[in-house]
Amino acid sequence: MREVRLSGYLKCKDGAEAALVLEYLPEHLALTRAEPGCISFEVAPSGSPLVWTVEEHFASSAAFRAHQARVAASVWGRTTSAIERDYTVVGLTD
Template sequence: MSGIHLFGTLVCRDAHEAAIVVARLPEHVRLTHAEPGCVSFEVAPTDDPLVWSVEEGFVDAAAFRAHQQRVAGSAWGRATVGIERRYEVEGL
C-alpha cells in the first residue's frame, strides 16, 4: 500500500477500559471513515477481550496528521487517552 499505513494493537488494562472502547468505538470509526484521505480504517476485537487489532491507511502524511489532530481533540481521544497503543507507522 502506498501512502501511510498504521498497524498494531490497542491494549486495555482492565474491563473498565475495554468498556470505554466498546462504547466509543462506533462513532470513532464513523468519523474516521468520513475524513478526507482515509483509505481504510479497522479496529477489530481479538481473542483477548482487552486487546483490539488496529489498521489504518491514509493517502499521505498530511491526511494522517490531520487524522491524528482530529482524534486528539475528539471524545474518543479524551476517553481513551490513558489506554496503551502499540502501533507502527509505515510511510512517514
C-alpha cells in the first residue's frame, strides 16, 4: 500500500467564509483524525486570517478516498464547499 499525502491551502474570500472555517473546523478535525487510515491531519492558520494550511497523510489510497467521500457528505463539506482549495496530492493510485 502506498501512502497518500495532500498539502496546500484553504483560501477564504472574506470574513464570513473564515468564520465558517472557525466554527466547523474543530469537529472536522476530530472526525478526520478518528478515521481508519488517517496518519495525520492538520489545518492551521497561516499568516493571513483568510488562509489556512492543510496537511493530510493517509495510509492508503482507499483510506484517502473514504475520507473524501465522508467529507463530501458531512456538514463541513456542505458548509465550506464554496471556499477555494489549492491542494497537491501525492501517492494517490487507482
